[in-house]
Every structure is written in C-alpha cells, then in structure tokens.
Amino acid sequence: MALLYVRRDMLAPQAPPASQSGAIHWVRDNLFKGPFNTILTLLAAWVLFELVSLSWPWLANGVWSGASSMADCRAAVAAKAGPDASGACWAMIRERWPQFIFGFYPPELWWRPILTFGLLFVALAPVLYADNKSAMSKLCGVVGVLTVICLIGADGFSFHTVLTIALFAALTAAAAIKPRLLLIVTLIFPFLALWMMWGGSIWGPISVMVGFALVVWVVITAQPKLGTIAATILAVLAFTAFFLDPISSVLDLAAGVVNFVASWFTSTNWHPTLAGSVFGLGFDLRNLLPLQPQVSEAWQAMLPYDLTYVASDKFGGFLLAFVIGVSSISISLPLGILLALGRRSDMFLVKTLSVGFIEFVRGVPLITMLFTASLLLQYFLPPQTKFDLILRVVILVTIFSAAYNAEVVRGGLAALPRGQYEAADALGLDYWQAQRLIIMPQALKISIPGIVSTFIGLFKDTTLVSFVGLADPLRGITTIVRADIAWKGIYWEPYIFVGAIFFLVCFGMSRYSMYLENKLKTDHR
Amino acid sequence: MKKSVFFGALAATTVLAGSAFAGTLDDVKARGELICGANVGLTGFGAPDATGAYKGFDVDLCKAIAAAVLGDAAKVKYVPTTGETRFTALASGEVDVLIRNSTWTYSRDTDLKFDFVAVNYYDGQGFMVKKELGVSSAKELDGATVCIQTGTTTELNLADFFKSNNISYTPVTVGDDSEALRQYDAGACDAYTTDASGLAASRASLANPADHIILPEIISKEPLGPVVRHGDNNWGDIVRWTYYALLEAEEKGITKANIDTVGTSTTDPEVKRLLGLEGDLGAMMGLDKEWAKRAIAASGNYGEIFEANIGTSTPIGLARGLNALWTQGGLQYAPPFR
Numbered sequence: 136m137a138l139l140y141v142r143r144d145m146l147a148p149q150a151p152p153a154s155q156s157g158a159i160h161w162v163r164d165n166l167f168k169g170p171f172n173t174i175l176t177l178l179a180a181w182v183l184f185e186l187v188s189l190s191w192p193w194l195a196n197g198v199w200s201g202a203s204s205m206a207d208c209r210a211a212v213a214a215k216a217g218p219d220a221s222g223a224c225w226a227m228i229r230e231r232w233p234q235f236i237f238g239f240y241p242p243e244l245w246w247r248p249i250l251t252f253g254l255l256f257v258a259l260a261p262v263l264y265a266d267n268k269s270a271m272s273k274l275c276g277v278v279g280v281l282t283v284i285c286l287i288g289a290d291g292f293s294f295h296t297v298l299t300i301a302l303f304a305a306l307t308a309a310a311a312i313k314p315r316l317l318l319i320v321t322l323i324f325p326f327l328a329l330w331m332m333w334g335g336s337i338w339g340p341i342s343v344m345v346g347f348a349l350v351v352w353v354v355i356t357a358q359p360k361l362g363t364i365a366a367t368i369l370a371v372l373a374f375t376a377f378f379l380d381p382i383s384s385v386l387d388l389a390a391g392v393v394n395f396v397a398s399w400f401t402s403t404n405w406h407p408t409l410a411g412s413v414f415g416l417g418f419d420l421r422n423l424l425p426l427q428p429q430v431s432e433a434w435q436a437m438l439p440y441d442l443t444y445v446a447s448d449k450f451g452g453f454l455l456a457f458v459i460g461v462s463s464i465s466i467s468l469p470l471g472i473l474l475a476l477g478r479r480s481d482m483f484l485v486k487t488l489s490v491g492f493i494e495f496v497r498g499v500p501l502i503t504m505l506f507t508a509s510l511l512l513q514y515f516l517p518p519q520t521k522f523d524l525i526l527r528v529v530i531l532v533t534i535f536s537a538a539y540n541a542e543v544v545r546g547g548l549a550a551l552p553r554g555q556y557e558a559a560d561a562l563g564l565d566y567w568q569a570q571r572l573i574i575m576p577q578a579l580k581i582s583i584p585g586i587v588s589t590f591i592g593l594f595k596d597t598t599l600v601s602f603v604g605l606a607d608p609l610r611g612i613t614t615i616v617r618a619d620i621a622w623k624g625i626y627w628e629p630y631i632f633v634g635a636i637f638f639l640v641c642f643g644m645s646r647y648s649m650y651l652e653n654k655l656k657t658d659h660r
Numbered sequence: 661m662k663k664s665v666f667f668g669a670l671a672a673t674t675v676l677a678g679s680a681f682a683g684t685l686d687d688v689k690a691r692g693e694l695i696c697g698a699n700v701g702l703t704g705f706g707a708p709d710a711t712g713a714y715k716g717f718d719v720d721l722c723k724a725i726a727a728a729v730l731g732d733a734a735k736v737k738y739v740p741t742t743g744e745t746r747f748t749a750l751a752s753g754e755v756d757v758l759i760r761n762s763t764w765t766y767s768r769d770t771d772l773k774f775d776f777v778a779v780n781y782y783d784g785q786g787f788m789v790k791k792e793l794g795v796s797s798a799k800e801l802d803g804a805t806v807c808i809q810t811g812t813t814t815e816l817n818l819a820d821f822f823k824s825n826n827i828s829y830t831p832v833t834v835g836d837d838s839e840a841l842r843q844y845d846a847g848a849c850d851a852y853t854t855d856a857s858g859l860a861a862s863r864a865s866l867a868n869p870a871d872h873i874i875l876p877e878i879i880s881k882e883p884l885g886p887v888v889r890h891g892d893n894n895w896g897d898i899v900r901w902t903y904y905a906l907l908e909a910e911e912k913g914i915t916k917a918n919i920d921t922v923g924t925s926t927t928d929p930e931v932k933r934l935l936g937l938e939g940d941l942g943a944m945m946g947l948d949k950e951w952a953k954r955a956i957a958a959s960g961n962y963g964e965i966f967e968a969n970i971g972t973s974t975p976i977g978l979a980r981g982l983n984a985l986w987t988q989g990g991l992q993y994a995p996p997f998r
Contacts, residue, residue, distance in 0.1 A: 168904070179919070193793060205865060211865050234712075238712075239711075239766070264859065322760075448737070448738075448739070506745075510745060510748040510749075513748065513752035513754055516750055581941075601700075601742075602742060602744065602745075603742070603745055604700055604739070604740040604749075605740075606700075606740070613838075614700055614701040615700070615708050617701065617703075617837075618707030619703070619704055619707065619709065619710070620703050620861065620865065620974070620976060623703055623841075623865035624841055624842075624845075624862075624865035624866065625838075626838055626839075626841075626842045628991070
C-alpha cells in the first residue's frame, strides 16, 4: 500500500518573511528590540545629530590653503560662508606640518629620520612575522615604496633616493628568499638608528656594537669552560672596562673624601689627576678607561666618516615621540620579562629586588619620573655633565614601562598550568631552556593584549615630556605655533591633527595584536 | 661610620659643585657658547619661529650678552624651560642665565639663591573685557565672571583685588592662555585677566581687536628680568651691565645703524667710554674694550629691541608705558658708565 500522503518532491525554498530578513529585520533586531533598546537608539541618534550639526559647518567651512595667519583664515571663512560663520583653519597645518613631524630637525637632513623610520619596519619584520616570507617581503616592499615617496617629497630626487631604492630592493629580495637575513638588520638597527638620527662619527656606534659583541663572546667562550658564575663576572668586567670608567669614579670619590677631611686642617686641594698619575711618570690612570671612546677615536683617525651632527634640542614633534616610544618599547619588553621572572624566582635577593623595583616604579606617577629625569638627576650628577635630556627621559620611561610589562607578563606566567613547568623539568631542561622553549612562548601569547596595551599607553604618554621642556607634538609644538602672533588663537586644529596621527599609530598596533592573537591561536575553544 | 664617610663625600662633592659655578664667564668662554634659559613659547618675548630660530624681546637680550662675551650674537644655545623647570635648570648649572619673563620676588631672590640682575620689562596684571559690556574700570566688574589661569600668582592677585575693593566675582579657571582666550571669545567669561603684555597679544589675535578693551587698572607688580645664580657676582655684573648698555645706548641715541659712526662724531665722553674709545670699562669685568659696542650692534638698543618685537609697530602693539626711559616718564634707568 502506497503512502499517498507522503510528499515525494521537495517544496521550492521560499524567502523568509520580510520581518525576518533584510534591512528591516536587522534594524528591528539591533536598534529597536524592546522599549529600552529603542530609547537608547533614539538617544544616541539625537546625540550624534547634535554633534554633527554642531561641528559640520566648522568642518565644511575649513580653509585648507592660501592663508598664512588666523586673520587670513577668518577672512577666507567670512568670504565663503558669511561674516558669522566659523571654520577650521587647516592652512596652519599646511604651513607648520614639518614642525609637527620633525621638530627643528634641519630640513636638508630630513632624509635621515625618514630612512630610519622605513628601516625600522624592516628591522621589525622578522619580529612581527617570524618566518612568514610573503608577509615580510610585502611589508618591506610597501615600506620601501612609501619611504621613497616620502624622500622624494622631502628632498627631491637625489643620491639618497637612489640609495634607498637599491637598499629596499635588496631587503625585499632578502625577505622573499631568505628571511633570516633580515635578522642582521634587526641586530644592527639600534646602532644604525642612533647614528642616523644624531649623526657624528660612524665609529662611535660601531665601537659600541663591538663592545656588546665582545661581552657576548666572553660569555659564550667562558661559560662552558668556567661555569655560569665566572662567565658572568668576566662579562661584567669586560663591559665595565669597555664602557665605564671605574678608576676615575673611585679617584673622584677618594679625592672628595680626602679633601673634605683635609679641609678641617689645611686649605690644600688634593687633585684626583695627581692621584691618578702613576708615581709621576706622566701616565694618567684616569685616561686608561673606558676603552670604547679610545677605539672609536683611533678608527675615526684612520678612516674618518661622519654624518652631520644634530643636537638633541633639534628633535621635536612626532620624531621625538617615535624616538622615545620606539626605544622605550623595545628595551622595556625584555626588561619586563626579566623582572617578571625575577619576581617569581626562588632566590631571595633577586625576588626582593624585583618586587621592590616593580612596586616602587608602579607606585610613582610618570610625571614624577620625568621631573626626576629633568631636575633631580641634574643635582646628583657632577656639574657641567652633558647627559642628554632625551636619553635621561628614555631611560626613565623605559624603567616605568618595564615595571608595567613585568606585571603583565607575570599574569601570563601565572595563567600557565603547573603541569607545563613540571613537564619541562621532566624533560631535563635547565631553567633558561625551559623558559625559552616551553614557558615563555605560552605565557607571552596569553599576555599579548596586555603587553600591547602597555605599549599603546607608553606611546601616548610620550606627550608628557612637554612638562620638562621637550617639544612633543601635542603640547610642545602647539605652544610654539601659538606663540607666533600669526597663529595665536588657534585651538582645535593642532589637537585634531596630532590626535589623528596618534590614533593611526595606536590603531595599527592594536590591529597587529589582534592578527597575532589569531595566528597564535592553537587551542580550539 | 660608613654612613658618615658617605655623607662626607657627598658634602665634599657639593662644595666642589658650588665652586664649579664660580667662573661662569670662564665656562662660557671655554664652551664658546652661551646657554640661555628661554621660554617654550611666549608671543613676542621668546619662541622659535617656523625655522626653529628663537626670536623675541627676551631672546635679543641673550644675543646681546653672547655678543658682549663671545663676540658673536649667534653663539647662543636656547634651552626651553617651563614654569616648573626653569629655576632648577638655572640652579643646577644647566643654563648660564635665565631670560624668560620671570617675576622678581623676595623669596626667589633670597630663598632660591638667585640674583635678579635687572628688570628688562615692567609688567603687571590687567583685565580685558568686551567693549559691549560698557565697563571702563575694573572696579565696575562686580559680579562678573573672570577667566583666570590656575596655579599662578595671577589667581591670588585677582582674589586680593576683588576683596580689597569689596566686590564679588565668579572665577572660570582655565589651563593655559589658549584655553582662556577660547573661553573668553566664546563668552564663557566677561573678563580675562593675566599679565598686561599677554593681554595685548591675546587681544591682537582676536577676530575683532577693536571690540575689546584692556582696562586701565594694573593690579600687581610683575618686574620681569634676567636671573643668574647667587655667588658669581662677576657674571651677574656682565649680564646687568650688558642690559644697562642697551638702555644707555637708547638714552644717548646710539642705534644699530649709527653705531659705527657715532663714536667719531660724538663729543659725549660717556658714549666714548661705552663704545670703548676711551678708558677700559670692559677689563673691569674680564671683557675687552668693545663689549658694549658688540652688544648694542647685535639687535640694537633697548628701544629698538622693544619696537622690533613687541612695540606699537608689531601686531602685539605694546606701548612703552613703564618701560619708557626715565627721561620720558618711564622707569628704565641705567646707572652711569664710569
């Protein structure tokens, strides 16, 4: 018996009812779902409408060019939209943008920061994209094209442009063929950037690089033969001899004490140089160390090569923000990891010092640290010491953000199950191997959002340096522009311009962090 | 025991540090550069222009000192200092002289261990109001809203003034000059009060300067001038007398234009002494004979500097007022050069 009431052919699919699909459905579902949602939507729409209707005329009447003062701008707005209209004066940005970007860096040398900025991305490529060849070569290529465009814009078509084209072509090729080669750029970039930005003799940064290589070499060769502790001591000694001047410091301190005691009895002044010369042989111990400047001077004498020196007070605007931001970010992450490990260490001294450092630094506002950099250090250092203000600020900002990073990384470490540590022990890995191969890759992955937030916060905090008289883009350069009688009275435009650039940079960092999280997602939650 | 040695060393270092300041003149000469503490940006008085070169009324005094000491007005390094960092920068030796509209007060002179060697601008706190308010004196401002920058002495002066005149006001506190100007322009306050020189610049930058007036009352004394550290009197003398040389030049009619010829045409012995044609005034301070001549040649005499940066021919348009020479009813008075 055939079941006649059973359908044998499918009904054609029908479009869902109008209330369940399309724009109407979306609007009902997202904007007007229930009375509370409806009220919120109407409120938001009203606020948006008010904001736009308030600011629209100002934006629409904006003067983009052809004005060289506020008075010109006002006249142009009045001519365009009547006497009572308000209008933005973007012509100011058009006239003064070099100051917002480069501060007072000499225009004929702009190619140096531009090229350095381009190379920054090449140096970052192996860190950002690990072994992803296509992403790295794409990044190098795009950055190369942009750098060349900027160079032509700033400098015209010159020798530097040709050099840059060749350089970026080579780097892009390297990224496509053997991405590991770019790690060399990453390693030398800090020294290269220092030299490109400030100029001076090329042998300065090279000798510093040699010094670091020496320290690393000492550790690598001594560690298997003499053990970790002896190797560390040797490395510290090598570092001291190469970069520091303990002899003079000890002599100065001794002279200070002796003179202080002697001042009760006589008026003689024991001079540290006299104490430093070995038995009147005319050889001054004080000139012996450090080795680094001597190496650098010797090479400079043999093969002189200089870039024009640019003093720190020429740095300003986004150039300054990037110098402080990038150097602090790149130093504070490794420092933060070490501090986090120190805080979780079983060694009493290491743990106490780490906890003390982190808690102290986190308990102090950044502005206090900046004032310390600018004011207090001046009192502690010997008079007439030339210790660059930007360097001082970078050091203290780095310390500040290292403490925050340490806590973020510690959060990542705490999130790891105990079994991971025990597995590492069971495999017979030593402490550093376990950290490098098992713990850190997982802990850092967990900490990515936190670390990137710290970085974004740090980059925005670079504007605080205006309190110590540095020309940051937001307040420093804006004050300078407003001090010009032609632009006095301008208010929103510089803030909007600087804010937009900050947003682009921070948004970029945030998007990258999301990409990285996605890429490293290995669990299937 | 160890502690006392440490503090001993610290004290010794401090003593050494103190003595290191004694020879600012030698330091400047050895360095070949004068380090001048400047303002981060104050219209007309000191700010970098579009090319980064510092310009302004205070800056020209730095140039004059550099010309007198080093023979070249361009050998100045300007260190931008904020209201918070300026005095530490000077005390710690980061700058040789501070020329950034700092008010000479008792405590700064004594407690902070500085010397205000001269007054290059007599300022005072004033009020700006809209003309349509119909007010002609600050005493008629009863019940007015007043825009005032927080954390400044102007805030205290304002409270004192209204209290002593037994009238009331509502303060509208703002962060800085640009915000104040914006609030005032938008009608958030009836009056804006700050130093009169700043008011003039602010008024000039408004859309219709003629719609606003600066009231005649000046409610405080703000003598602004160059500052040096205590303890190096010779350096203080150099800064002071370089400034007086500019004043004296104005009084005697020596200008940037005629400085090369006036020496031969004049019969005034003081002019000859000032220009180094008679006597040897410079040697008394460790400078050469033509120090004052170079200082005047750098940017002109006091009057020329005033007119070029903030005077009536500039958009800021400040009248000489108290800063006129004593011969013209002002307070600027240079002691005799002999």
